[in-house]
Amino acid sequence: MDYFEGTRRARRRDAALAAxxxxxxxxxxxxxxxxxxPVRQAVRGTALRPFLALQAEIAQRRVLAVDVAELRAQRDSxxxxxxxxxxxxxxxxxxxxxxxxxxxxxxxxxxxxVLRLGVPGAESSFMLDIGAADGVRVGSPVLAxxxxxxxxxxxxxxxxxxxxxxxxxxxASAMTLDGTAYGLLExxxxxxxxxxxxxxxxxxxxxxxxxxxRVVTSGRGGMYPRGIPLGVxxxxxxxxxxxxxSYLVRPAVxxxxxxxxxxxxxxxxxxxxxxxxxxxxxxxxxxMDSAADTARPTSRETP
Amino acid sequence: xTDGRSWPFWTFIALLAILHFLVHLGLGVGVAAPDLLTxxxxxxxxxxxxxxxxxxxxxxxxxRDSLSLSSFGADVVSLTLVGYLGARSRDFFVxxxxxxxxxxxxxxxxxxDVVYDLIAGSTMAGDMVVRLxxxxxxxxxxxxxxxxxALVLYRIVxxxx
Numbered sequence: 001m002d003y004f005e006g007t008r009r010a011r012r013r014d015a016a017l018a019a020x021x022x023x024x025x026x027x028x029x030x031x032x033x034x035x036x037x038p039v040r041q042a043v044r045g046t047a048l049r050p051f052l053a054l055q056a057e058i059a060q061r062r063v064l065a066v067d068v069a070e071l072r073a074q075r076d077s078x079x080x081x082x083x084x085x086x087x088x089x090x091x092x093x094x095x096x097x098x099x100x101x102x103x104x105x106x107x108x109x110x111x112x113x114v115l116r117l118g119v120p121g122a123e124s125s126f127m128l129d130i131g132a133a134d135g136v137r138v139g140s141p142v143l144a145x146x147x148x149x150x151x152x153x154x155x156x157x158x159x160x161x162x163x164x165x166x167x168x169x170x171x172a173s174a175m176t177l178d179g180t181a182y183g184l185l186e187x188x189x190x191x192x193x194x195x196x197x198x199x200x201x202x203x204x205x206x207x208x209x210x211x212x213x214r215v216v217t218s219g220r221g222g223m224y225p226r227g228i229p230l231g232v233x234x235x236x237x238x239x240x241x242x243x244x245x246s247y248l249v250r251p252a253v254x255x256x257x258x259x260x261x262x263x264x265x266x267x268x269x270x271x272x273x274x275x276x277x278x279x280x281x282x283x284x285x286x287x288m289d290s291a292a293d294t295a296r297p298t299s300r301e302t303p
Numbered sequence: 304x305t306d307g308r309s310w311p312f313w314t315f316i317a318l319l320a321i322l323h324f325l326v327h328l329g330l331g332v333g334v335a336a337p338d339l340l341t342x343x344x345x346x347x348x349x350x351x352x353x354x355x356x357x358x359x360x361x362x363x364x365x366x367r368d369s370l371s372l373s374s375f376g377a378d379v380v381s382l383t384l385v386g387y388l389g390a391r392s393r394d395f396f397v398x399x400x401x402x403x404x405x406x407x408x409x410x411x412x413x414x415x416d417v418v419y420d421l422i423a424g425s426t427m428a429g430d431m432v433v434r435l436x437x438x439x440x441x442x443x444x445x446x447x448x449x450x451x452x453a454l455v456l457y458r459i460v461x462x463x464x
Contacts (some may be wrong), residue, residue, distance in 0.1 A: 015320060018387045019363050025383040028365070029376025036375045043369035054329035118326075121371025121378065121423060151389065168426060191429055209317030255450065266319030 109262040124167035135265030147229030147252035164255035175218040319343035337449035348389030360386025374423030381418040408447035
């Protein structure tokens with residue numbers, strides 16, 4: 001039966017079956033996002049699992065091939081820092097005990113490897129080799145050495161899928177490093193991936209942000225911790241009829257160059273924290289938070 | 304392209320699909336590797352009824368779409384259509400020569416890219432005209448060349464003409 005030589009009736013039945021499949025395919029396409037995720041996770045966890053595991057294995061071996069001399073230099077530097085801070089740690093522990101404070105919480109971030117998805121439709125997204133079992137949840141921030149890379153959007157037991165800042169759905173509440181202008185950071189697609197930029201939208205019209213100003217996360221909205229570098233302003237994008245301005249921002253992290261990341265694995269690694277010290281940036285305190293605290297009624301005023 | 308035995312051919316189609324995911328996903332090569340999944344659907348469709356070829360495209364499309372966040376289902380639709388039309392193409396074009404297969408793969412892959420772009424173009428980077436008339440033909444040429452090479456290897460292995 002190399003060639004289909006059916007009767008007219010059989011041909012019609014075949015065409016009807018094919019039409020049903022095309023309709024089913026359209027149904028899959030128009031499926032709401034909440035129903036698409038389980039289908040994706042099921043296929044990824046079964047048929048595609050060996051391929052993802054292979055890439056994770058290759059990434060693991062790539063780590064092992066890192067230059068030993070470079071690692072030794074980093075370890076020596078860290079050992080020097082740790083030795084210098086040993087007395088501080090001891091003193092901190094003693095003071096906490098005196099004040100009756102509980103021990104410091106465990107680290108809020110977990111190291112992970114980035115797995116690339118070389119298929120159409122997966123641009124601006126990547127897989128991580130840690131998942132729900134490691135404490136990753138939907139919305140967890142993904143940090144690279146230079147700053148914020150993206151956020152987790154789907155979590156399996158031992159894997160997670162995340163989007164980087166160039167994804168159309170990415171948004172981050174941002175501010176200039178000196179805290180004079182706040183806004184929302186969103187991606188701007190270039191003609192090719194290397195030309196992708198971000199835009200700081202909704203900045204007040206009266207604020208003039210100079211080129212070269214650093215932009216960091218503001219911590220508002222509870223999505224990302226405060227003080228994570230996002231990029232550097234490169235110029236004005238548009239002035240919206242005297243109300244607000246948008247600025248183009250050169251991102252601090254190029255997604256294609258990232259191999260290892262840190263992923264927020266606890267609830268309080270979201271907007272509550274302040275990570276500005278990690279990148280040696282001095283983000284000012286959020287005046288909105290303190291204003292809200294001031295405005296909040298005390299228990300006496302509450303009827 | 305057609306010979307009496309069927310299991311070696313379907314093993315060949317399965318190997319093409321496995322190789323596609325091995326290169327694109329396992330090794331993380333990305334667009335630098337040819338689209339062997341569409342080639343597998345196009346070659347398989349020439350031996351199947353329209354509905355079975357559409358089912359093959361549906362299944363392969365679902366596999367590839369499971370990695371897609373922004374355009375889930377676009378490849379299911381485009382590969383289902385490619386499968387069905389590939390099977391129906393036997394009614395109009397018959398041939399087993401490598402030149403014919405090459406042209407068939409090129410046209411089929413380009414058609415796939417056009418349909419995919421029409422469905423999911425809003426989520427893709429770059430200019431649509433460039434995508435459809437520069438990137439898509441080049442990707443189609445690459446896939447067709449890879450498909451012809453794979454078919455030649457298959458024919459050598461099974462001893463077909």
